[in-house]
Amino acid sequence: MDKLQHLLTLKDLSQEQLLALLDLGKKIKANPAQYSQALAGKSIVTLYEKQSLRTRVTFDIGIAKLGGHAVYLDQNNGALGKRESVADFAKNISCWADAIVARTFAHKTVEDLAEHGTVPVINSLSDMYHPCQGLADFLALSEQFDDLSKIKLVYIGDGNNVTHSLMFAAAITGADMVVICPEGCFPDGKVVTDAQELAAKHGGNLTLSTDPSAAKNADAIYTDTWISMGDSITFDEIKDKFAPYQVNQQMMSDLGIGYFMHCQPAHIDQEVTQEVFDGEKSLVLQQAENRMHAQNAVMVTLLT
Ligand code: CP
Ligand code: NVA
Numbered sequence: 001m002d003k004l005q006h007l008l009t010l011k012d013l014s015q016e017q018l019l020a021l022l023d024l025g026k027k028i029k030a031n032p033a034q035y036s037q038a039l040a041g042k043s044i045v046t047l048y049e050k051q052s053l054r055t056r057v058t059f060d061i062g063i064a065k066l067g068g069h070a071v072y073l074d075q076n077n078g079a080l081g082k083r084e085s086v087a088d089f090a091k092n093i094s095c096w097a098d099a100i101v102a103r104t105f106a107h108k109t110v111e112d113l114a115e116h117g118t119v120p121v122i123n124s125l126s127d128m129y130h131p132c133q134g135l136a137d138f139l140a141l142s143e144q145f146d147d148l149s150k151i152k153l154v155y156i157g158d159g160n161n162v163t164h165s166l167m168f169a170a171a172i173t174g175a176d177m178v179v180i181c182p183e184g185c186f187p188d189g190k191v192v193t194d195a196q197e198l199a200a201k202h203g204g205n206l207t208l209s210t211d212p213s214a215a216k217n218a219d220a221i222y223t224d225t226w227i228s229m230g231d232s233i234t235f236d237e238i239k240d241k242f243a244p245y246q247v248n249q250q251m252m253s254d255l256g257i258g259y260f261m262h263c264q265p266a267h268i269d270q271e272v273t274q275e276v277f278d279g280e281k282s283l284v285l286q287q288a289e290n291r292m293h294a295q296n297a298v299m300v301t302l303l304t
Pocket of ligand 2: 125
């Protein structure tokens with residue numbers, strides 16, 4: 001298996017690499033003591049151009065559980081390209097740290113960090129991708145389904161960074177995926193084409209629809225905010241267009257849907273109702289917990 005250099009997008013992973021990360025994530029989760037010194041003496045710098053709860057906490061606590069150490073740079077001190085260039089951030093941090101974890105507006109910024117630095121870069125959310133989320137989500141799905149290549153995963157709502165990463169995870173594992181969005185809110189066309197090619201290669205399928213009934217018999221339905229960080233649109237401008245795409249109990253029952261998933265933060269009574277979000281079929285806290293285990297698998301893989 002080729003050695004991974006960075007985690008910028010799941011598209012870069014072979015099926016073997018992706019399944020190995022999920023497998024390692026499960027092992028670390030099941031047996032944390034065995035990995036308590038896996039990254040002893042290693043340090044990461046985590047940079048944030050945007051807000052975070054889950055990502056910040058899971059990287060900080062996650063690396064500590066592996067015996068390593070995280071330095072957090074907030075939206076002021078992690079403001080790439082303002083006080084100094086992205087290239088200089090990358091070159092300087094590479095002098096001290098063993099990896100850079102970056103949450104950025106433009107995806108190009110994480111690519112530039114990887115180009116100019118000499119240590120692994122982990123994308124912890126850009127405008128295009130959220131690969132750590134996608135890995136954690138597929139770890140959560142693998143805890144419910146033995147064979148990911150047999151599941152039907154539906155994403156409903158705004159086609160965004162999280163959708164893109166889920167599309168690649170589904171394509172690489174050979175799952176069937178349906179992405180349901182209002183007209184004009186579909187995922188990036190090139191990402192769709194690339195994911196469809198990967199899906200075909202791995203025996204999966206990726207289709208798009210504007211019709212919420214295309215979620216029928218989904219093993220899991222996933223939604224995310226209708227307005228992502230950095231989007232300039234207002235809720236009033238989009239609420240009518242998105243209203244039929246809300247995940248509620250009626251949709252779950254009428255369409256025979258199995259599990260509910262959300263990366264969080266959730267906007268209750270917008271993309272999902274409280275009842276579904278807190279319901280017995282909701283995997284949201286397993287997803288949140290698995291952020292740490294999946295990322296720890298990524299860090300162990302990249303840094304050892
Ligand atoms: N899902 C996720 O990335 O959450 P945060 O924005 O809180 O990090
Ligand atoms: N699509 C959302 C995900 C947040 C974790 C955003 O980019 O804001």
